[in-house]
Amino acid sequence: MNDLRHHFRTPLMRSPFHPRVEAANVLNAWAPWAGVTTALNFGDVAMEHSSIRNSASLYDISPMIKYAIEGPGAAAYLDRLTLRRASALPVGAVQYTSWCNDAGHVLDDGTLFRLGEDRFRLCCQERHLPWLQDSAIGFDVSIRDETEAIAGLSLQGPTSFSVLSAAGGADLASLKPFRLAEMHLGPAGPVMVSRTGFTGDLGYEIWTTPDRALDLWDHLMAAGTPHRLRPVGTEALNIARIEAGFIIANMDFICAEQVLRPDRARQPDEIGLGWMVDLDKGAFNGRNAIRAAREGGMLHWALVGLDIEGNVPAEGAELYLDGKKAVGQVTAAVWSPTTKRNLALAQIRRPWHRDAGDRLRAEIYALRELQYHKLMLRARIARRPFFNPPRRRATPPGMF
Amino acid sequence: MPTPSFDAIIIGGGVNGLACAGRLAQAGQKVLVLDAADTPGGGALTAEFAPGYRVDGLAHLVTHLDARMLAALKPEGHGLEWAVGSMATTALSSDGGHLTLNGAYGENVQGLDEDEAQRWAALRGRLLRHTEILRPLREITPPLPGKGGGKGNLLALGRAGLNLRRLGREDMQEFLRMILINVHDVVQEDLTDDRLRGLLAFDATLGTFLGPRSPNSLFLLWHRLSGDAGRIRWPRGGMGALASALAEAVRAAGAELRCAARVDRVLSDGDRATGVRLESGEEIAARCVISTANPRTTFLDLLGARQVETGLVRRLNNIRMRGTAAKLHLALKGAPDFRGADLRHRLVIAPSSDTVENAFNHIKYGEFSPAPVMEITCPTAHDSGFAPDGHHVLSIVAQYAPYSLRGGWEAGRDALQAAILKQLEAHAPGIGELVTAVELLTPADIAARHGLVGGSWHQGDLAVEQMLFMRPAVGIARYATPMPGLWLAGAGSHPGGGISGTAGWNAANEILGAA
Ligand SMILES: Cc1cc2nc3c(=O)[nH]c(=O)nc-3n(C[C@H](O)[C@H](O)[C@H](O)COP(=O)(O)OP(=O)(O)OC[C@H]3O[C@@H](n4cnc5c(N)ncnc54)[C@H](O)[C@@H]3O)c2cc1C
Numbered sequence: 001m002n003d004l005r006h007h008f009r010t011p012l013m014r015s016p017f018h019p020r021v022e023a024a025n026v027l028n029a030w031a032p033w034a035g036v037t038t039a040l041n042f043g044d045v046a047m048e049h050s051s052i053r054n055s056a057s058l059y060d061i062s063p064m065i066k067y068a069i070e071g072p073g074a075a076a077y078l079d080r081l082t083l084r085r086a087s088a089l090p091v092g093a094v095q096y097t098s099w100c101n102d103a104g105h106v107l108d109d110g111t112l113f114r115l116g117e118d119r120f121r122l123c124c125q126e127r128h129l130p131w132l133q134d135s136a137i138g139f140d141v142s143i144r145d146e147t148e149a150i151a152g153l154s155l156q157g158p159t160s161f162s163v164l165s166a167a168g169g170a171d172l173a174s175l176k177p178f179r180l181a182e183m184h185l186g187p188a189g190p191v192m193v194s195r196t197g198f199t200g201d202l203g204y205e206i207w208t209t210p211d212r213a214l215d216l217w218d219h220l221m222a223a224g225t226p227h228r229l230r231p232v233g234t235e236a237l238n239i240a241r242i243e244a245g246f247i248i249a250n251m252d253f254i255c256a257e258q259v260l261r262p263d264r265a266r267q268p269d270e271i272g273l274g275w276m277v278d279l280d281k282g283a284f285n286g287r288n289a290i291r292a293a294r295e296g297g298m299l300h301w302a303l304v305g306l307d308i309e310g311n312v313p314a315e316g317a318e319l320y321l322d323g324k325k326a327v328g329q330v331t332a333a334v335w336s337p338t339t340k341r342n343l344a345l346a347q348i349r350r351p352w353h354r355d356a357g358d359r360l361r362a363e364i365y366a367l368r369e370l371q372y373h374k375l376m377l378r379a380r381i382a383r384r385p386f387f388n389p390p391r392r393r394a395t396p397p398g399m400f
Numbered sequence: 401m402p403t404p405s406f407d408a409i410i411i412g413g414g415v416n417g418l419a420c421a422g423r424l425a426q427a428g429q430k431v432l433v434l435d436a437a438d439t440p441g442g443g444a445l446t447a448e449f450a451p452g453y454r455v456d457g458l459a460h461l462v463t464h465l466d467a468r469m470l471a472a473l474k475p476e477g478h479g480l481e482w483a484v485g486s487m488a489t490t491a492l493s494s495d496g497g498h499l500t501l502n503g504a505y506g507e508n509v510q511g512l513d514e515d516e517a518q519r520w521a522a523l524r525g526r527l528l529r530h531t532e533i534l535r536p537l538r539e540i541t542p543p544l545p546g547k548g549g550g551k552g553n554l555l556a557l558g559r560a561g562l563n564l565r566r567l568g569r570e571d572m573q574e575f576l577r578m579i580l581i582n583v584h585d586v587v588q589e590d591l592t593d594d595r596l597r598g599l600l601a602f603d604a605t606l607g608t609f610l611g612p613r614s615p616n617s618l619f620l621l622w623h624r625l626s627g628d629a630g631r632i633r634w635p636r637g638g639m640g641a642l643a644s645a646l647a648e649a650v651r652a653a654g655a656e657l658r659c660a661a662r663v664d665r666v667l668s669d670g671d672r673a674t675g676v677r678l679e680s681g682e683e684i685a686a687r688c689v690i691s692t693a694n695p696r697t698t699f700l701d702l703l704g705a706r707q708v709e710t711g712l713v714r715r716l717n718n719i720r721m722r723g724t725a726a727k728l729h730l731a732l733k734g735a736p737d738f739r740g741a742d743l744r745h746r747l748v749i750a751p752s753s754d755t756v757e758n759a760f761n762h763i764k765y766g767e768f769s770p771a772p773v774m775e776i777t778c779p780t781a782h783d784s785g786f787a788p789d790g791h792h793v794l795s796i797v798a799q800y801a802p803y804s805l806r807g808g809w810e811a812g813r814d815a816l817q818a819a820i821l822k823q824l825e826a827h828a829p830g831i832g833e834l835v836t837a838v839e840l841l842t843p844a845d846i847a848a849r850h851g852l853v854g855g856s857w858h859q860g861d862l863a864v865e866q867m868l869f870m871r872p873a874v875g876i877a878r879y880a881t882p883m884p885g886l887w888l889a890g891a892g893s894h895p896g897g898g899i900s901g902t903a904g905w906n907a908a909n910e911i912l913g914a915a
Contacts, residue, residue, distance in 0.1 A: 076706070
């Protein structure tokens with residue numbers, strides 16, 4: 001099966017955790033993610049989501065694209081590549097970031113780990129090696145795709161600190177959000193732990209090598225069972241990330257490199273990432289265009305959170321002003337079990353991201369026994385994150 | 401940075417740098433021209449290559465000199481004289497049956513039978529009419545598709561359109577058919593004489609990475625004719641004399657020129673270009689910096705890739721710059737005899753279109769042509785001061801030779817020299833005996849000596865897809881760049897290279913907002 005000519009027999013790769021994921025995937029609910037087969041759920045989405053918010057959850061993040069960015073020029077390189085000042089990131093810290101093309105259109109967002117003075121890891125949704133390498137011309141830096149060399153598990157939920165402590169994680173109590181540490185987890189061996197995640201809750205991401213992946217899974221599951229740890233799939237995670245107000249490339253915005261229709265590309269200001277843009281740090285990709293768009297009033301869109309009346313999720317809904325004028329689309333929506341609100345993320349034309357008042361309606365087609373019911377539901381712009389518990393930041397975390 | 405004492409610093413004192421400087425200085429700007437070489441002129445230089453023998457070191461004929469520049473700077477008042485105001489071309493034949501084109505690109509031709517002379521007159525007329533459509537475009541900032549540009553530009557576009565309309569229906573159809581066609585097909589269709597076919601094939605592909613059968617090679621013949629309508633001139637004292645007369649005219653206009661001053665950095669405060677740093681470490685501030693150096697070099701080396709956004713870095717790296725021409729300088733102890741050809745003519749060895757194509761084939765595989773085609777001038781036939789009495793020098797542009805030779809130039813240069821000399825011997829028997837000194841410049845030597853990246857004649861191949869708003873690359877085709885205060889003005893920009901000054905003049909117009 002290692003014969004590359006047989007790729008058509010296995011169009012999707014398997015995660016290093018696949019044997020365990022497969023065993024737990026009782027409904028055979030699979031979906032591809034970055035060329036890897038991944039679990040949509042493990043039989044009970046509601047319970048899985050509940051474990052994210054009420055106990056602890058384990059989610060396989062191995063398919064995430066990962067780049068090793070190393071060399072004396074790495075920090076300067078990342079300053080010019082990304083929107084934020086990467087050089088200001090301390091060793092052992094993590095930064096949520098994003099990067100643009102010359103037109104200031106967002107190519108992707110991701111997390112940047114500073115593993116050493118000259119060593120970074122960039123994690124993201126899409127593949128960008130040619131762009132990253134072309135951006136490296138003139139810098140003393142090397143860039144390598146290390147996606148398959150690293151396996152990762154996301155351990156999220158109020159009892160995640162307890163689980164990881166039980167698994168042997170030392171010095172964990174002092175680990176602040178967006179920091180990372182090396183530790184030894186019993187039979188799972190040495191791992192890197194970062195206090196990061198995609199749920200907006202207390203949680204950690206644990207990084208190891210593929211050969212030790214199963215040991216890590218087994219060890220965490222054993223340590224976590226008393227704390228109600230359970231594996232979760234992408235569907236439960238998606239509910240949590242909407243509650244946390246997080247966006248996903250090619251779901252809530254289209255990566256500029258994949259855009260077919262020129263008006264679909266978005267500047268950071270148009271997808272709620274304007275806060276990242278550091279115009280004072282010197283040259284970086286997109287700087288001229290971002291500044292010109294700001295100064296010239298050429299920003300057309302905004303990304304907002306919505307609170308919609310009722311309990312019918314507004315997936316894919318069109319947004320109307322005064323019931324008539326189309327001003328945007330919902331990009332993600334869910335009835336949130338945690339907040340008991342009907343939530344959505346949406347792209348909306350400016351200036352209605354500010355001035356819509358009570359005038360927005362979401363046009364929802366609800367399928368009811370083979371017939372669509374058209375609903376025009378009141379939608380109000382709401383602050384993100386929709387759910388932001390203090391335990392997410394508490395250091396040391398609570399022993400739930 | 402101190403307060404700038406110059407309005408503009410121009411990197412490079414080649415003809416484009418001088419043209420730009422002259423235009424800006426005449427408009428009242430305070431201008432400093434910096435050139436790495438010891439004398440201004442860039443590719444227009446005359447230098448000693450062996451004791452007592454001088455020759456045009458790179459370019460050796462004038463075909464594209466900008467008329468606006470000549471009218472405004474009047475280099476004639478500073479010593480420019482034309483030793484030859486209209487040079488004839490002789491297409492050499494190894495059996496002595498030469499063909500001579502007189503006047504502007506063969507107004508009349510000796511050596512053709514009557515039918516062929518008529519066919520040539522028809523083709524020449526058509527070529528020149530079609531060239532008139534393109535000529536107005538030379539003198540403007542390339543318009544962006546869908547946008548007009550300044551008033552002067554609209555006028556020029558209008559002129560081009562008018563010339564197109566004037567053609568009449570059939571001629572217009574023919575023009576459109578010609579745009580992407582190759583020169584080989586045209587000469588096969590319209591002519592029968594191989595010498596004439598070979599000459600046109602040679603002229604269309606001179607200085608390009610194209611063979612006569614390459615698509616749109618005819619377009620480049622138009623480009624060549626769009627300079628001076630096919631007229632070839634040579635200045636008394638050689639190309640170096642042209643350069644010094646222009647430099648004097650530019651000084652007289654008020655610009656300052658400094659030679660032996662290599663710029664190694666374009667300085668910026670992150671938001672705009674603020675000046676330059678010389679190799680010596682000296683920093684000079686200016687309100688704007690204008691580079692006539694290669695566009696890729698300008699951004700990636702002088703400004704620094706870090707200051708350039710990735711999309712532009714990509715486009716810069718994708719500009720094709722592939723030199724194909726070598727230069728050979730010969731010192732001769734007597735007059736060579738090209739079977740009776742007049743040494744005052746431009747002599748071309750390109751016996752047929754197929755010969756040119758065959759010569760081209762090799763370069764695709766990193767080899768030089770074993771039977772190169774070439775263009776020869778003999779300064780000593782016009783002027784004294786190039787060689788001791790009774791002695792001669794030849795300046796030869798030979799194609800095709802690659803920038804990187806498979807196996808390396810160290811090992812290959814003697815063989816290239818032998819190949820060129822063998823070709824010469826076939827046309828001028830006994831010439832080998834006369835040779836007392838030789839200088840060979842491979843495209844790699846030319847790149848190292850003159851900063852022509854890849855040895856490319858035009859600082860970026862001239863080809864339809866690297867013209868107008870795509871020259872040197874999308875986003876930097878209108879002389880302005882994404883770095884405010886940094887401008888391009890060299891051969892890499894529209895309308896391309898040659899001893900012309902047009903790009904420099906256009907850039908100055910754009911800078912002055914006069915376009
Ligand atoms: C083999 C060969 C034969 C040719 N023959 C002819 C011909 O017969 N007729 C013709 O019209 N054209 C000819 N050309 C083309 C012609 O030489 C060039 O297109 C022309 O010289 C371009 O003019 P320019 O002013 O843009 O640049 P250049 O003439 O190259 O001048 C650029 C100047 O910038 C200077 N410079 C570069 N970088 C720096 C720096 N960092 N700091 C300071 N100074 C710098 C250089 O020293 C140079 O003087 C020939 C080219 C080749 C390769």
